[in-house]
Amino acid sequence: MSYINKRDIKRVRLVASLLGIALVIALISYFALYELSRSTSFSLLETIYEIFSANGYPYVQSYSFLNLNDKGFGLFVIISVIDGLAKLIAISVGISILLDVIISIKTEDILKLNSYANLKDHVIICGYGKVGESLAFALEKLDKDFVIMDIDKAKARTAHILGYKSIIGDFKYERDLIRAGIKTAKTIIFSSEDAYKTLLGITVARKLNSKIKIAAVAAEEFSRSKLHRAGADLVVIAEELAALEMCNILINRIKYGH
Amino acid sequence: MENHVIICGYGKMGSYISDMLLSYNIKHIVIENDPNKEPVMKDKGLSYIIDDATKSTVLKKAEIDKASAIVIVTGDNAKNLFIIITARSISKDIYILSKATDSFTKEKFIEAGANYIVTPELSAADEILKELKLK
DSSP: OTTOOHHHHHHHHHHHHHHHHHHHHHHHHHHHHHHHHHTSSSOHHHHHHHHHSTTHHHHHHHHOSSOTTOHHHHHHHHHHHHHHHHHHHHHHHHHHHHHHHHHHHHHHHHHHHOOOTTOOSOEEEEOOSHHHHHHHHHHHHTTOOEEEEESOHHHHHHHHHTTOEEEEOOTTSHHHHHHTTTTTOSEEEEOOOOHHHHHHHHHHHHHHOTTOEEEEEESSHHHHHHHHHHTOSEEEEHHHHHHHHHHHHHHHHHHHOO | OOSOEEEEOOSHHHHHHHHHHHHTTOOEEEEESOGGGHHHHHHTTOEEEESOTTSHHHHHHTTTTTOSEEEEOOSOHHHHHHHHHHHHHHOSSOEEEEEOSSHHHHHHHHHHTOSEEEOHHHHHHHHHHHHTTOO
8 A cells, every 4th residue: 555645535534424424414314214203102213104115105194104295204205315316426436446546556556566677669759748749649650669767657657558568667777667677678767857867867877778879859058068977878858859850840931932 | 130030039049040040140130029038138249120921011110021041939839820811921031930839730831831841849759769760
């Protein structure tokens, strides 16, 4: 249960609150019925039976312990119906949330333990942010084998739901890179813009596989040379590339009239 | 100014674009909301306006009716969309380039009147795949 996160704890609390509310409503109904049975010659169980059984309606009238014309009768039926609905809704919502929590725990178990060490010549994508997503989408279209690694459980789960091979892991740690199959991978791509973390990841990746091609995304120009020195074969700055693309369009239009 | 380029936003992309246009001697004016960026633009000898590019009065001050293109690269998708709509409403012919963060936003920008959209993350992914010969 160490994989339960704050969101799951909130959901469990919500379920507990809903069940608590349902219990309170049920208790109120119980005491109302109890009071009703005390005012008649019937036991509590008989009263409950008479009120809620399919044949209760005509018996109620004939036993006349609770008269149709009684002012309280209509109100009591309304309260009983609301009570039943509240319990039904609370229990249904509670069950679905609990099931969701159980399933998400199970999925996280899988993603934490998954290993793709048997894959060969695949690509490892470290980070399932916008760049990671674009890479995964493109690699899938190109029919290339790849594994996604992200330290964020929600992102790893999203990739898993989309049908990608994915693991929850931190690329700074050898054991997680080994689970991603670094020793037999062809390429590793660090798509996080955190230069320090990427530097560590590159160092570990190079140590585990000296031949692997390493690409990284940098946020700033000054990170580029550092990442190259650490062992990256290719470093790109997303906004610089986009700016270059825009400038090519502008220059062609303005200078050359295209 | 005439046949110039208007750059909305002097962040990473805006400054890259401005530097490249300078190197090609292409006239341009920068519109930036943050007064802290003024010293940098002044040092580089740029023409600039410190104001909100979503306002039509500001775009008119940048002479959008005589500009050949407008580049919209603020850090906010909503702002970028606003500027596209405003620019297109003032000038039917101006070439509008903008930055978007995802393909859904890209579609909306094109519908709003932009001519060309770049998505930096997609550009990075494309470049990586191309250079690593995965594409």
